[in-house]
Amino acid sequence: MSTTTSTPTAALAPITKSSVGSRLGRNLTLGLSRTKYEVRAYFRQGDSVFFTFLFPVVMLTIFAVAFSEQNFGTEAEPLTAAAFYLPGMLAAGLLLSGLQNMAIDIAMERSDGTLKRFAGTPLPVMSYFIGKIGQVFVTGVLQATLVLLVAGVAFGVELPSEPSKWLTFAWVFVLGVTTSAVLGIALSALPRSGKSATAVVIPIALVLQFISGVYLGFSMLPTWLQNFASAFPLKWMAQGMREVFLPASFEVLEQSESWNLPGVAIATGLWLVVGLIVTRITFRWIRKDS
Amino acid sequence: MNTTAPVVQVENLRKTYGSFAAVDSVSFEIQRGETFALLGPNGAGKSTTIEILEGYRDRTSGHATVLGVDPGKGGLDWKARLGIVLQSTGESGNVTVREQLAHFAGYYPNPRNVDEVINAVGLDEKAGTLIRKLSGGQRRRVDVALGIIGNPEMLFLDEPTTGFDPEARQQFWQLIRSLKSDGTTILLTTHYLDEAAQLGDRAGVIAGGKMIDIGAIDELGGAEARVPIVRWREGGVRHEERTHTPGALVASLMADGAEPSGLEIIRPSLEDIYLQLVADHATAREVENAR
Numbered sequence: 104m105s106t107t108t109s110t111p112t113a114a115l116a117p118i119t120k121s122s123v124g125s126r127l128g129r130n131l132t133l134g135l136s137r138t139k140y141e142v143r144a145y146f147r148q149g150d151s152v153f154f155t156f157l158f159p160v161v162m163l164t165i166f167a168v169a170f171s172e173q174n175f176g177t178e179a180e181p182l183t184a185a186a187f188y189l190p191g192m193l194a195a196g197l198l199l200s201g202l203q204n205m206a207i208d209i210a211m212e213r214s215d216g217t218l219k220r221f222a223g224t225p226l227p228v229m230s231y232f233i234g235k236i237g238q239v240f241v242t243g244v245l246q247a248t249l250v251l252l253v254a255g256v257a258f259g260v261e262l263p264s265e266p267s268k269w270l271t272f273a274w275v276f277v278l279g280v281t282t283s284a285v286l287g288i289a290l291s292a293l294p295r296s297g298k299s300a301t302a303v304v305i306p307i308a309l310v311l312q313f314i315s316g317v318y319l320g321f322s323m324l325p326t327w328l329q330n331f332a333s334a335f336p337l338k339w340m341a342q343g344m345r346e347v348f349l350p351a352s353f354e355v356l357e358q359s360e361s362w363n364l365p366g367v368a369i370a371t372g373l374w375l376v377v378g379l380i381v382t383r384i385t386f387r388w389i390r391k392d393s
Numbered sequence: 394m395n396t397t398a399p400v401v402q403v404e405n406l407r408k409t410y411g412s413f414a415a416v417d418s419v420s421f422e423i424q425r426g427e428t429f430a431l432l433g434p435n436g437a438g439k440s441t442t443i444e445i446l447e448g449y450r451d452r453t454s455g456h457a458t459v460l461g462v463d464p465g466k467g468g469l470d471w472k473a474r475l476g477i478v479l480q481s482t483g484e485s486g487n488v489t490v491r492e493q494l495a496h497f498a499g500y501y502p503n504p505r506n507v508d509e510v511i512n513a514v515g516l517d518e519k520a521g522t523l524i525r526k527l528s529g530g531q532r533r534r535v536d537v538a539l540g541i542i543g544n545p546e547m548l549f550l551d552e553p554t555t556g557f558d559p560e561a562r563q564q565f566w567q568l569i570r571s572l573k574s575d576g577t578t579i580l581l582t583t584h585y586l587d588e589a590a591q592l593g594d595r596a597g598v599i600a601g602g603k604m605i606d607i608g609a610i611d612e613l614g615g616a617e618a619r620v621p622i623v624r625w626r627e628g629g630v631r632h633e634e635r636t637h638t639p640g641a642l643v644a645s646l647m648a649d650g651a652e653p654s655g656l657e658i659i660r661p662s663l664e665d666i667y668l669q670l671v672a673d674h675a676t677a678r679e680v681e682n683a684r
Contacts (some may be wrong), residue, residue, distance in 0.1 A: 133499065140488065140496050147487040147523070217484045220539070223447055223477035225469040226500045389449060 137234020185258035190344035201283025214297030222388035430593035476545030486524025501543035
């Protein structure tokens with residue numbers, strides 16, 4: 104039996120036998136198609152728009168309003184609550200749009216049969232992932248833009264003008280959102296059902312936010328808790344965002360009294376690698392024979 | 394692959410979970426362009442069999458090929474030649490019918506026209522509606538549409554018309570007939586005997602994981618199972634006789650000139666034959682277990 108068919112309906116391009124180049128091209132084309140599809144479906148899902156997309160803006164507004172009378176800086180260099188919480192809310196956005204959104208979304212898709220359906224189509228797993236990460240990237244960019252707009256326009260936060268700061272913002276954002284998305288895909292294997300997904304994932308995300316300097320000033324935490332939080336990526340993403348948006352005088356409050364941007368890159372990058380490895384090992388369209 | 398080789402070949406297929414054999418030594422073949430119906434009660438092993446052939450489950454032992462490929466090792470180019478309608482699908486569906494089909498069409502190298510498929514499953518008026526807002530039967534038609542959008546050579550239909558109203562089933566049958574006339578090979582599992590009779594060229598009956606009969610639809614159960622039954626009442630007692638010559642029997646009953654009460658001549662329907670097959674199998678099993 105040869106590998107080609109001679110039937111009239113079999114005028115099919117043999118996908119896996121094509122060159123590596125065109126296979127990559129197909130993966131990317133379908134990945135872009137998935138991204139468009141995912142973004143469209145995301146914004147039609149009311150609860151995900153509220154709990155992951157608008158959440159950082161809502162929290163920033165609450166903090167800015169609740170602590171509007173307080174000075175988070177010094178006598179000489181005052182800082183509003185909105186300015187103080189802005190970097191944390193941007194970091195929270197990375198975690199919510201990436202890890203929380205992905206982990207719940209994929210666990211739901213596994214339990215509602217979506218992944219099983221994909222398993223029976225020629226959709227490459229890679230294209231599915233490109234679609235997911237693309238969706239996280241698009242919604243993350245829109246979310247960060249909205250947070251920055253609200254902070255700048257509604258609460259008068261002075262945003263940095265130096266291009267070097269925005270360059271730092273750009274790489275911390277891209278690295279952070281990618282790591283967060285990949286960790287979300289890895290974490291999606293944990294919930295045993297779609298129903299339990301939110302119950303498993305949200306507490307993890309919430310605890311991380313509290314110990315990583317999102318809702319509570321990181322310098323207020325005891326040293327042992329700071330050290331514990333340093334084992335996870337969110338602390339580093341938040342630290343990178345603080346370097347961009349807080350005054351230079353805040354640097355001494357950090358661990359080792361430094362913004363430690365190389366540390367931000369290394370810690371986040373390591374978690375990205377961990378996420379990729381776990382995903383590679385654990386991700387299956389379906390659990391066969393379960 | 395030459396065109397006369399069977400599209401599906403299954404030999405001594407076996408699937409066990411612990412000591413329980415869900416599928417036990419099942420063998421059958423499906424030729425190109427043929428529609429084969431798998432019949433059987435719930436839990437008989439129909440879905441396990443079809444899911445092994447779709448690549449969703451691994452077999453414990455035995456041999457299976459679909460389009461010349463071992464389904465446990467089928468790659469993306471193999472999947473591109475299949476259409477799969479699973480028994481259950483319940484995704485949230487925040488996309489419209491047309492968006493979903495246009496998107497899935499992009500996965501396949503040689504898809505059907507999206508609007509033609511929407512028309513074929515009778516969802517023209519719902520093309521712009523979000524899938525989650527459709528009724529259960531309409532969503533099932535979306536499942537069927539997704540199964541055929543890739544222009545498959547081999548189509549798997551696992552209880553496709555569950556939840557359809559009679560009119561929708563008639564439309565669905567029409568659709569499957571047109572796919573058959575295009576040369577699509579089809580494996581169908583169903584509870585509905587009339588569906589198997591309408592669509593199937595051949596059928597296999599599975600019970601307790603075993604193939605208890607296989608053959609052309611009008612030959613299932615063998616010639617004996619089709620022998621007409623004559624029933625009548627005499628002196629309040631019900632009589633029943635199977636005979637190849639029901640006319641002669643009726644004539645003999647009429648010999649004394651008295652009209653027998655409750656006279657019936659019954660040719661067993663496919664459903665009667667099927668139920669008898671399954672019942673015989675269950676009895677044989679009990680006897681075996683009692684030993």
